[in-house]
Amino acid sequence: MEYFLQQLINGITLGSIYGLIAIGYTMVYGIIGMINFAHGDVFMVGGFIALIAFLALVAIGVTAIPVALFLVLLIAMALTALYGWAIERIAYRPLRQSFRLAPLISAIGMSIILQNYIQIVQGAGAKPLPRLIEGGHTLIDSEAFAVRLSNIQIIVVLTTFVLMVAFSWLVAKTRLGRDMRACEQDLKMASLVGVNVDRTISLTFLIGAALAAVAGIMYLLYYGVVDFYIGFVAGVKAFTAAVLGGIGSLPGAMLGGILIGLIETFWSAYFTIEYKDVAAFSILIVVLIFLPTGILGRPEVEKV
């Protein structure tokens, strides 16, 4: 029982990170019907920017951890958002009128470029960050097993929760959110009523990338390392999460993220850790076959 509880905590933490990335996939798919394969790598770039920002802040003498954390959050979100925005402008927008596969291929190209770029400028090895946030709480302390909830886990889950609430509010209640939903439901009609569709798509990429940056920071804090390849693995899992939850659905992305995090964690805990990625991908296949619209997705009726 204690062991189970511990895995539950770990799974939810990991799932929060996947969920934050999954939002970017699902939003972009919702609006322009395209899988942004480079999104996982944007998350990876976010992790690197956060790492560099941490080290730079320490170098100039900002050592108070809450202050540093807050500054890193701002810096990484802003710079990563810029990446997201630029990718759309350079690699996707020029192809929006061409055949459906074109932007998809361009996205795969963008993903390879980002990975190689980071590998060249940062090296292929894993880059560590000294553990910044120590400590935690022992929830249950039986003789056999102690259930621990670390402070980092609290920060990861809490940050994700706050961002989810803020983001859901943005989509449901603000003018920008309404424009985004209008674009998602009928791009052409949105432009007929006067919505600047290009600008709305840009902002969608910007916000998606900023959320991926937060996921990158959380990953860095949680695991203490980043390398150029984390975007691929985490990206595919977050994409699986988006599909599992129902691609195009925001609560679906979050729910899917948590589920994938839990499945991966429990699989590693009770079966074999070597096959944890296989578990996640098997689920992708099973979902695509038996539940193509995902848990919270809707059947494709009005989408072309």
Place this chain on the structure above:
Amino acid sequence: MTEPLLAIRGVKAFYGNIMALKGVDLDVNDGEIVTLIGANGAGKSTLMMTVFGNPRAREGSITFQGGDITNVPTHEIAHLRIAQAPEGRRIFPRMTVLENLQMGATVSEPGHFEADMKRVCTLFPVLGERLHQRGGTLSGGEQQMLAISRALMSRPRLLLLDEPSLGIAPMLAKQIFRAIRELNERDKLTVFLVEQNAFHALKLAHRGYVIVNGLITLSGSGRELLESPEVRAAYLEGGRH
């Protein structure tokens, strides 16, 4: 003669390599109801969309209030206060009626919203009772009323209506035609109306055009067209009256 509110001159538009509009000339004067009638696939909807630059006119010009809008981006055309209730209504299906109306007010001043809401709910009371219902769950007729109301929320100087009577009950169609007349007579709203239901459209309109295969073949006052043998033969006899 003052210059027309909307002037379409020699407009050609394409889907890929297929020419859907083959050099269309058409005027809409301030305060008029102008109707465009024609068979299915003649190019009526294309012309309406071409006014919004989607597809863009590849030849010819479109001017609105004297300004050339041929190459203005679609969303900026909405800002010039041209509004459209397009073919198929295109309600935002997962938004409420209220949100659909808010979308219609995208280019309008926020201060006008309350008054404009009152206005459309007086015009179509059923919408006022359904403000929090999702657009996609409305009946066809209600969706059409919402599409027109959404267009009205921008306080348009020119309203484009693409087949507002298509696929809805005759009773509701009548209500919609009555509303169009009321808007024109009371609020001096200029309307450009596309219809397959030629009889009602020509009775309502001041002037009309007939489009065949991407070309205007006939034009005149509503009455003239109603009495013209070509129109009677092609669009009225045996048609839906």
